[in-house]
Amino acid sequence: MLTPKKTIPSLAVSMLALTGCGGNGGNSGTGGTGGTGGNGGNSLTGALQAFCMNFVDCRSELFDTVQDCRDRYNNDIFPYYNIENADCEAAFLSYFNCGAALRCEEILAVSNRCADEFDAFVKICVLGMQ
DSSP, X not given: OOOHHHHHHHHHHXXXXXXGXXXXXXXXXXXXXXXXXXXXXXXXXXXXXXXXXXXXXXXXTTOSSHHHHHHIXXXXXXXXXXTTSHHHHHHHHHHHHHHHTOOHHHHTSSSOTTHHHHHHHIIIIISOOO
16 A cells, blocks of 8 residues: 555655756756756745756756746645755755756766755755754
8 A cells, every 4th residue: 555655755855866867968058948057046936946947958858847847846745845844945945056056967967966965855854853
């Protein structure tokens, strides 16, 4: 029997980690609407927008549009973590801002410079540690 509250967080963590999985890369900053990369700022909404813009440009096989990416996080991932908790929200914010600034080559690599941010997210939001 499937237990969604236990299964979905594991799937969500896998989804977040997809940023560093293989594929064929393009050039950073190509395509997209309104540019890609950069920093989404201090709001989770802005950071997610920047992250999704970069992710769609570099990993278009996973999401058709930036809105599709945002919907996936807002509807399928955020509900399983306590993002109202300031520490968890800060961990997501840090991860999304880091991911938004990656070049496609980094996103397509097996690992990238956002590993520390991802580890902090897992520690705070998944494991509930401070």
